Amino acid sequence: MAVNLAALGEAVGGRGFAIAGRLARQPIAAVEQDTILLPPELVRTDGSLDVYDDVLKLFRPTYHKNRPAIQCSGWVGYIPLNDSFALEVSTRVPVGNLERLVAMAVGYTPDILRKYTRQFAHAVDRPASLLDMLTDQLLDAFDHVWESGLMKTYDRVQRAGSAPVGRIMPFQSEWLSAKSGRPVAVSSAFHRTPDFGPNRVLRHAFEKLLSRYIGIKEDTQRARTLRLRQAVNRLAGVGRPLLSEVTPGAIAGFVRRLPSQHEHYADALMVAQLLIFDMGLSIRGTGGVAILPSILIDMAKVFENYVRRVLADGLRDDERIEVKDGNKGGEGGAKLVLFDPITDGLKNPGVTPDIVIDVEGKTKMVIDAKYKPAPRVPERDDVNQVVLYGARYGADRVMLLHAGRQAERQPTELCGHVGGFQVYNGMVDLNAEPIETEEANFVEAVRLLL
Numbered sequence: 001m002a003v004n005l006a007a008l009g010e011a012v013g014g015r016g017f018a019i020a021g022r023l024a025r026q027p028i029a030a031v032e033q034d035t036i037l038l039p040p041e042l043v044r045t046d047g048s049l050d051v052y053d054d055v056l057k058l059f060r061p062t063y064h065k066n067r068p069a070i071q072c073s074g075w076v077g078y079i080p081l082n083d084s085f086a087l088e089v090s091t092r093v094p095v096g097n098l099e100r101l102v103a104m105a106v107g108y109t110p111d112i113l114r115k116y117t118r119q120f121a122h123a124v125d126r127p128a129s130l131l132d133m134l135t136d137q138l139l140d141a142f143d144h145v146w147e148s149g150l151m152k153t154y155d156r157v158q159r160a161g162s163a164p165v166g167r168i169m170p171f172q173s174e175w176l177s178a179k180s181g182r183p184v185a186v187s188s189a190f191h192r193t194p195d196f197g198p199n200r201v202l203r204h205a206f207e208k209l210l211s212r213y214i215g216i217k218e219d220t221q222r223a224r225t226l227r228l229r230q231a232v233n234r235l236a237g238v239g240r241p242l243l244s245e246v247t248p249g250a251i252a253g254f255v256r257r258l259p260s261q262h263e264h265y266a267d268a269l270m271v272a273q274l275l276i277f278d279m280g281l282s283i284r285g286t287g288g289v290a291i292l293p294s295i296l297i298d299m300a301k302v303f304e305n306y307v308r309r310v311l312a313d314g315l316r317d318d319e320r321i322e323v324k325d326g327n328k329g330g331e332g333g334a335k336l337v338l339f340d341p342i343t344d345g346l347k348n349p350g351v352t353p354d355i356v357i358d359v360e361g362k363t364k365m366v367i368d369a370k371y372k373p374a375p376r377v378p379e380r381d382d383v384n385q386v387v388l389y390g391a392r393y394g395a396d397r398v399m400l401l402h403a404g405r406q407a408e409r410q411p412t413e414l415c416g417h418v419g420g421f422q423v424y425n426g427m428v429d430l431n432a433e434p435i436e437t438e439e440a441n442f443v444e445a446v447r448l449l450l
Contacts, residue, residue, distance in 0.1 A: 025086040035071045051081045077296040080116040093404040094431035103127035105305035113294040120290045126280035139227045141267035153196040160186045198254045200241035205272035206231045300371040304354045314443030320360045326353035353389040363393040374402035374427045401426035411445040
């Protein structure tokens with residue numbers, strides 16, 4: 001069922017860190033690796049760039065046509081430059097569903113610019129790494145809530161006994177006394193309690209997260225799990241939410257009615273809603289679903305991890321085949337050193353192809369991912385690199401895998417022979433619709449070469 005989160009997006013626009021951290025920056029469109037000219041307002045009188053110091057590492061200041069410019073690096077996403085301008089960097093090759101690629105890129109974690117917020121739109125897919133980010137954001141917001149004190153409401157409590165509290169109710173007292181045969185006082189009083197809508201929503205989100213993280217044994221998740229347990233314990237006096245309280249409209253209403261001293265609830269409730277409804281965030285573009293720290297993606301790393309996952313999943317039905325990561329050693333890895341043996345006293349560099357495919361324990365193909373469009377003939381340096389990989393791993397079939405495929409080209413193409421090595425061009429159209437068909441065709445093309 002589709003969930004419309006626009007109501008909370010509108011309500012939270014002027015609350016919590018949204019009002020303090022969101023600035024109406026003018027976007028500057030850019031493409032990764034490209035050079036773009038800068039508006040004059042970004043250049044100080046001394047010639048230096050008027051940009052935040054901590055984002056300078058994300059691009060290279062330069063000159064183009066005798067004008068100040070920026071050469072973008074491999075980061076994709078929203079990069080705030082200062083309080084007035086921001087770079088919106090898109091991918092150098094067409095990518096239809098960036099969130100799905102990131103979700104499939106096992107082991108990849110996006111970079112989070114926690115000091116700078118932006119508006120996000122909704123996306124269908126939600127990578128695990130972004131779930132970790134949302135979890136941390138909710139926990140941080142709740143820490144601020146706890147420091148300021150939990151919101152409480154007055155709830156009418158009716159009691160019966162010999163020690164009345166609050167207003168005595170004569171009719172009920174007389175009726176109960178007559179029924180029990182002894183004096184009983186029925187009283188009614190208002191009691192302050194944290195057990196109401198906003199806190200119930202937060203507890204529900206924390207319990208949902210804890211049920212997911214509690215089964216993960218990785219050391220990197222241990223601290224996150226402990227913080228979730230602590231948050232649930234802090235809400236020990238809070239019950240489960242009513243169905244009517246866990247709707248976008250209801251949560252937006254909670255935010256609108258927040259007292260000024262409880263602004264941090266806006267941040268917590270905004271993230272809680274995303275988690276409760278399993279909503280993803282669009283890494284590119286803007287919208288009104290949430291206001292959160294900016295997310296940057298290194299597409300070269302995402303592409304490498306993504307295609308390795310596509311091949312591993314697609315070839316899993318053949319027990320003879322194993323897809324390995326040549327960038328690491330140990331289980332699932334295939335990293336080697338270049339020389340074997342090596343002259344004493346020399347440093348032995350590593351050999352790290354992105355993908356190594358073994359069949360019955362013997363390496364049959366080595367693949368290196370190149371996040372760029374596929375040429376008819378691969379670049380000479382790329383061929384030199386992948387042929388060396390083939391020689392070291394004893395594989396006579398090597399491939400340079402590119403991002404993007406024109407309709408008339410096949411997923412794999414034989415470029416030619418270099419000595420005893422067959423050099424292939426591999427291609428995956430990241431903008432294909434549906435992308436699952438493109439992935440399946442690539443897997444089958446590779447299978448035929450093994």
